[in-house]
Amino acid sequence: MFLLNGEHRHCVDVSDRGFQYGDGLFETVEVLQGKPLFFDRHLKRLAEGCRRLLIPMPDSALFEAEARQLSESSDRAVLKLMVTRGSGGRGYRQPDQIIPTRLFSLHPYPDYPQHFQVDGIAARFCDQRLSLNPSLAGIKHMNRLEQILARAEWQDDSIQEGLMLDTQDRVVEGTMSNLFIVKSGNLYTPSLGQCGVAGIVRELIMEFAQRIKLPLFEQPVDQAAVLQADELFVSNSVIGIWPIKRLEARVFKVGVITRRLQDLLNTARMAEV
Amino acid sequence: MFLLNGEHRHCVDVSDRGFQYGDGLFETVEVLQGKPLFFDRHLKRLAEGCRRLLIPMPDSALFEAEARQLSESSDRAVLKLMVTRGSGGRGYRQPDQIIPTRLFSLHPYPDYPQHFQVDGIAARFCDQRLSLNPSLAGIKHMNRLEQILARAEWQDDSIQEGLMLDTQDRVVEGTMSNLFIVKSGNLYTPSLGQCGVAGIVRELIMEFAQRIKLPLFEQPVDQAAVLQADELFVSNSVIGIWPIKRLEARVFKVGVITRRLQDLLNTARMAEV
DSSP, X not given: OEEETTBSOOEEETTOHHHHHOOEEEEEEEEETXXXXXHHHHHHHHHHHHHHHTOOOOOHHHHHHHHHHHHTTOSEXXXXXXXXXXXXXXXXXXXXXXXXXXXXXXXXXXXXXXHHHHTOEEEEEOSSOBOOOGGGSBSOBSOOHHXXXXXXXXXXXXXXXXXXXXXXSBEEEESSSEEEEEETTEEEEEOOSSSSBOOHHHHHHHHHHHHTTOOEEEEOOBHHHHHTOSEEEEEETTTEEEEXXXXXXEEOOOOHHHHHHHHHHHHHHHHHO | OEEETTBSOOEEETTOHHHHHOOEEEEEEEEETTEETTHHHHHHHHHHHHHHHTOOOOOHHHHHHHHHHHHTXXXXXXXXXXXXXXXOSSTTSOOSSOOOEEEEEEEEOOOOOTHHHHTOEEEEEOSXXXXXXXXXXXXXXXXXXXXXXXXXXXXXXXXXXXXXXXXXXXXXXXXXXXXXXXXXXXXEEEOOSSSSBOOHHHHHHHHHHHHTTOOEEEEOOBHHHHHTOSEEEEEETTTEEEEEEEETXXXXXXXXXXXXXXXXXXXXXXXXX
């Protein structure tokens, strides 16, 4: 199911700058019992991305209506929202008047085994690095070749996620998730000021930590810190929180802090429906 | 005029990874008297890009036939060729079987004033940096937000190009061109091993230099070297060679080496038709 600029179409003009240059942003939203969860937060991040990329954001009332329209008959699904700079301009130069393209698409919720969340997943370190560019850091833009190349490094279905380092050897995030470390009762997550995507669930987890007075540190993280963690997990809007039980040769237990945060996330999700 | 997978269509499915993630490559080719110029070189660069991005390149005979078909009735035009990874896969993960999308589009040749080539252009330094990532350096991929943000920095029509530095303060190229410096009878061009696009005309100029025994140095270049140049010019397949007559506060003459290279390029272009 698709809504392209409000119409049931799924074919975009090749002149759209989203196609030509990846000139746009997207949001990936969990739909549960007909509701797009944490949608106001997703819209807020989209608005920040539009501001950073100089794309005029369409009226959020339009987004809310279309999101509801697509979501209401789904018990569980994934709603994707894309906004591009539309067509026009000469080469990289943007058009004088920007008419953004907006696309909603509804997808089946992936059939992940329950044990990913309960027992944890296996992960690896990727060779492909994240490049550093503060202009593009944190926002969910459509230039995703680095993630594509990182994901292409493994076909082994027993590995669910790959962790990416930046070009200065800091561990930043997974190809499609954010990363958290628990060590000695403290929670750590890599800072995203130079690369990476600031996830909605990451934002929620950081708020939960404050609420339950779990000491939280947003800072650069190196491989040693990751491998020496007491607990390790990744997060995004579709998977929620997946503990990491195995990373390269190292094995991790699913710890109490991870479980606590999973519970808090589930409570927050239920409060949305 | 468009040929999308061989058909006269200009609407692409929104599931195409070129739209979703900028997952693809492009070539911008000068058409002169019905001929796409230096097409074998463009195909060679495209093949290298496909190899680097793990996209199976469609048969080049197909490209040649379609390029000819679109170009033959144009006295002067710009032919754009795009290849994406097509649709499929889950998220960043590529499909097991990749069916690339190929798109040819023909565009009017831009109405640049003749004096850009004869007298030179005005340029500026951009604030937006090029990030460093060897995996993506040199190839003409579709993730172009950095160039878009750089170009958005100025609307002043009296400035034709912006020069971009990388995140380690090296001057690399223009937003849509490569950069050359002449100093004390030597030719310099920034190395592109960490970022930038290795242009076809840049490649030709480097061959001309060897042919006429003009000493050529491909190396890191800083702002001081650019501002202290005897001669300065930019190049791409559509503009050819544009001398820079003004860069920020500095003024440059159009020198004899620049003129020589423009002549050699024109001769090479004429030999193609």
